[in-house]
Amino acid sequence: MRRVLRPLLRNRLTLGGFVGLLGLVLVAVTAPWWVPFPEHGGAARNLAHRLQPPDSTYWFGTDDLGRDIFSRVLLGTAISLRTGALVVAVAAGLGVTLGAVAGYAGGLLDEAIMRVTDAFLAIPSLVLALAIGSALGPSLTNALLAIALVWWPWYARLVRAQVLSIREQEYVAAARSLGSGAGRILYRHILPNAMAPILVQASLDFGYVILTAASLGFLGLGAQPPTPEWGLMVSVGRKFFPKWWWVATFPGLAIFVAVLCFNLAGDGLRELSDPRLRKLDGQANKEV
Amino acid sequence: MLDYTLRRIAFLALVLFVVTTITFSLAYLVPGDPARLVAGDKASQEQVEVVRIRLGLDRPIPVQYAMYLGRLLRGDLGRSLHSNRPVLEDIRDFFSATFELTTLAMGLTVVIGIPLGVLSAVRRGSLVDHASRLFSLAGVSLPVFWLGLLLQLAFGMALGLPIAGRVSSRVLMDAPLQTVTGMYLIDSLLTRNWAVFRSAATHIVLPMVTLALPSLVLVTRMVRSSLLEVLVQDYIRTARAYGFPERVIMFKYALKNAMLATLTLIGLAYGYLLGGSFLVEAVFAWPGLGRYAASSIILSDYPAIMGVTLLVTLAYGLVNLAVDLCYAWIDPRVKLR
Numbered sequence: 001m002r003r004v005l006r007p008l009l010r011n012r013l014t015l016g017g018f019v020g021l022l023g024l025v026l027v028a029v030t031a032p033w034w035v036p037f038p039e040h041g042g043a044a045r046n047l048a049h050r051l052q053p054p055d056s057t058y059w060f061g062t063d064d065l066g067r068d069i070f071s072r073v074l075l076g077t078a079i080s081l082r083t084g085a086l087v088v089a090v091a092a093g094l095g096v097t098l099g100a101v102a103g104y105a106g107g108l109l110d111e112a113i114m115r116v117t118d119a120f121l122a123i124p125s126l127v128l129a130l131a132i133g134s135a136l137g138p139s140l141t142n143a144l145l146a147i148a149l150v151w152w153p154w155y156a157r158l159v160r161a162q163v164l165s166i167r168e169q170e171y172v173a174a175a176r177s178l179g180s181g182a183g184r185i186l187y188r189h190i191l192p193n194a195m196a197p198i199l200v201q202a203s204l205d206f207g208y209v210i211l212t213a214a215s216l217g218f219l220g221l222g223a224q225p226p227t228p229e230w231g232l233m234v235s236v237g238r239k240f241f242p243k244w245w246w247v248a249t250f251p252g253l254a255i256f257v258a259v260l261c262f263n264l265a266g267d268g269l270r271e272l273s274d275p276r277l278r279k280l281d282g283q284a285n286k287e288v
Numbered sequence: 289m290l291d292y293t294l295r296r297i298a299f300l301a302l303v304l305f306v307v308t309t310i311t312f313s314l315a316y317l318v319p320g321d322p323a324r325l326v327a328g329d330k331a332s333q334e335q336v337e338v339v340r341i342r343l344g345l346d347r348p349i350p351v352q353y354a355m356y357l358g359r360l361l362r363g364d365l366g367r368s369l370h371s372n373r374p375v376l377e378d379i380r381d382f383f384s385a386t387f388e389l390t391t392l393a394m395g396l397t398v399v400i401g402i403p404l405g406v407l408s409a410v411r412r413g414s415l416v417d418h419a420s421r422l423f424s425l426a427g428v429s430l431p432v433f434w435l436g437l438l439l440q441l442a443f444g445m446a447l448g449l450p451i452a453g454r455v456s457s458r459v460l461m462d463a464p465l466q467t468v469t470g471m472y473l474i475d476s477l478l479t480r481n482w483a484v485f486r487s488a489a490t491h492i493v494l495p496m497v498t499l500a501l502p503s504l505v506l507v508t509r510m511v512r513s514s515l516l517e518v519l520v521q522d523y524i525r526t527a528r529a530y531g532f533p534e535r536v537i538m539f540k541y542a543l544k545n546a547m548l549a550t551l552t553l554i555g556l557a558y559g560y561l562l563g564g565s566f567l568v569e570a571v572f573a574w575p576g577l578g579r580y581a582a583s584s585i586i587l588s589d590y591p592a593i594m595g596v597t598l599l600v601t602l603a604y605g606l607v608n609l610a611v612d613l614c615y616a617w618i619d620p621r622v623k624l625r
Binding site for chain 1: 299300302303305306307310311314315418421422425426428429430431432433434437438440441444445559560562563564566567570571581582584585586588590593594596597600601604605608
């Protein structure tokens, strides 16, 4: 454990990412109890104080309905983290299942699944998510579904490659000769050994999913008012931009910070999990 | 090479088939009755039924799908429920605006991203390199729609760069632009309409920079890592031993091999640009496909949405086809796979 943790923590940027993530989770879980105006997370109105610039009461200013943007941004953390977790879980679930079946079964089934996977990968993901989202109708749940539906192929491809190499291992042959069925071999013997790259991929995806969900929210296809979803808040704030710049600026900053934390942490994990990359960096250091 | 090209084209056809299948099945999830939408609110039930039969909506779904594919093959993307014009005609003007924006953003990505990646690799471990890691991770974490707003605030207000539209309407009124390609910069150059050219050029700066930034940092990162991978190879050490200048080694021997992976990424980055353009167009009131799609979504004009999705996928597919062919041309081993 220490051997894994030490290089991870030695890199300041990676460390910063993990600390930031911890902070985000803490805020997401505890925000409803301590933000200055918890009722402003919903449709509350406070018209006497609409569009107030940041001051000591309203740290990030107020929006067009007089709601405290600081409270709304913090309350929105839970929405974004939940979005990321749900999409990654659904996409990884779907992708891992299809990829594992393709890799283990081989032959025509493998060929069919992988061609469809490739075709999905060849469609610009935001555009496809938009088409799916617009057919399903604008809501946060539908946006989640739309993103998950364009995200699974990456996992399918990754898992298939893993399964292909692991299924030739001797312990798999041993399990087979003991009479284990295909399902048992896949879930008990192959997949647990293929998990590491999947987890790294998931950690990297988290940030992108949050970004995509915010983009759909910005285009009006994600969360609907009065949800304090960051992308939606930027979209509303755009109408008051640049004169009342704070309405759009702070939710946007929140998206940026959250995604950056996930990317820093994910990038650190990826470098750690790829020994080739680590060694290469070391060598290049010596030679260049 | 011919065999490889044909295989790639067959794959593009498969991609388009999958897209049409997805969008066609989704069309059945759209709430509301399309025949009623076309006939209008005031139409009687009989009139709606007449429209239904005219549009072929009373046939079994597989037959409708086959008819739809048949029409697509003839270049008929259907009629917009809103404007009642052929979708292809609706899209044409918007497409050239998006194409102009994404192509310039792609150019910026390549022109700045590659030298920056080389610099980062050469100075590995230095402050420049660490800054570049943070810079690139920050770049891909930025919501482009928010970045656009910030740039509007910083450069639009301070430098007076225009923050909305493709060209100033006053300039266009004084010096009308003859349409040749639909791309304002090229058209104004061809017709020597300098006033419009200047106006169009200043209008495109901010959207282009906004759109290019995320893909620019991706390319920088990719050039850096593939260059580092190449620099530890034996043939580079041999070249060093021969005493070639570092510049020659870098650009003549190393970069050429490092470009292979970068080329693939550039193809992928075009997809980011196309998706990103939908957001950037919303921020900068750029009259492109994204704006058209956004208004179609609000009007639940599904034929238009299907048309845009298909066209964007086709554009992305063609760019990647070109990239793959370049790749095969640079690295002959690819063809054998």
